[in-house]
Amino acid sequence: MSAVADRIMKRVRGKGRGWVFTPKSFIDFGTRGSIDITLSRLANAGDIRRLYDYPRQHDKLGAPSPDPAYVAKALSTQSGDRLAPSGAAAANRLGLSTQVPARASYATTGRSRVRQAGGRSLTLKHSRAPVPDNAPDSVNAVVQALAHVGKDNIDSDKIRHFAARLDDRDMRRLAQARAEMPGWMGDVVLKIGAARNG
Known part of the structure; x- marks a missing residue:
């Protein structure tokens, strides 16, 4: 060797x-x-x-087969793209949906692509929502879940649901990421913060 x-x-x-x-x-x-x-x-x-x-x-x-999360992390390290759970996976993880995505899927700041690794298929889909840099998974999950649920489907119950899943540090990081978000999403983040403090 x-x-x-x-x-x-x-x-x-x-x-x-x-x-x-x-x-x-x-x-x-x-x-x-x-x-x-x-x-x-x-x-x-x-x-x-x-x-x-x-x-x-x-x-x-x-x-x-290798863990899809490790494959995704390796691919993002190689490409320099930021990754987050896909909107559907994030909604499931946060308890907003009972649907479990059939394939491992991640939102990426890079181009959309499908990779095969160890007999598994991994989908990386270009995200329309931001993927805040150096944010914990919990924050990126909320951002992607918001995009997945959509502006017209956010109600007070969902806002309280999001608020219950974030600690103070996560909430600060989410608030810092508002500048990267569409206006409606930034407004929802303010409501999530108010629900945590209320």
């Missing part, structure tokens, strides 16, 4: 099984071309899997 391969595998093992990564995760080890070749050789040897991940192992089932 080459020195670059050793360094890559040391980092991979350090992150643990289940970690999903891209060549950009190792760019500090050499040129992009040398990293690509080394990752390809490690995948061919069975040390890692393509997209790329260091698969978890199950005694009876073998290596399960």
Whole structure:
């Protein structure tokens, strides 16, 4: 095994099984071309899997598919795009909908695309709503759920529902993101804040 391969595998093992990564995760080890070749050789040897991940192992089932959230995070790191749960997934997670999306889906600031990883399909759809930078998942979930539910379907019950799921720090971050939002969404954020304080 080459020195670059050793360094890559040391980092991979350090992150643990289940970690999903891209060549950009190792760019500090050499040129992009040398990293690509080394990752390809490690995948061919069975040390890692393509997209790329260091698969978890199950005694009876073998290596399960990678966690879609880790795949999405790796893709966003590679592209520099910001990600959030899709509107439908966020609405489900926040208890606004009982529908569970059939495929893993994320809102992205980048272009829409579908990726295959470990036998799973992952959909990245360009978001019409903002994806606030460095915001916790809870804040991005509220923003995407608001966009999914839509302006005409926000009532006082939904406002109270959102308010109950945010702590003070999340509310501050959501209020800071108002400048990135459409006007109606910013107005709803003010109502959510008033519901938390009321």
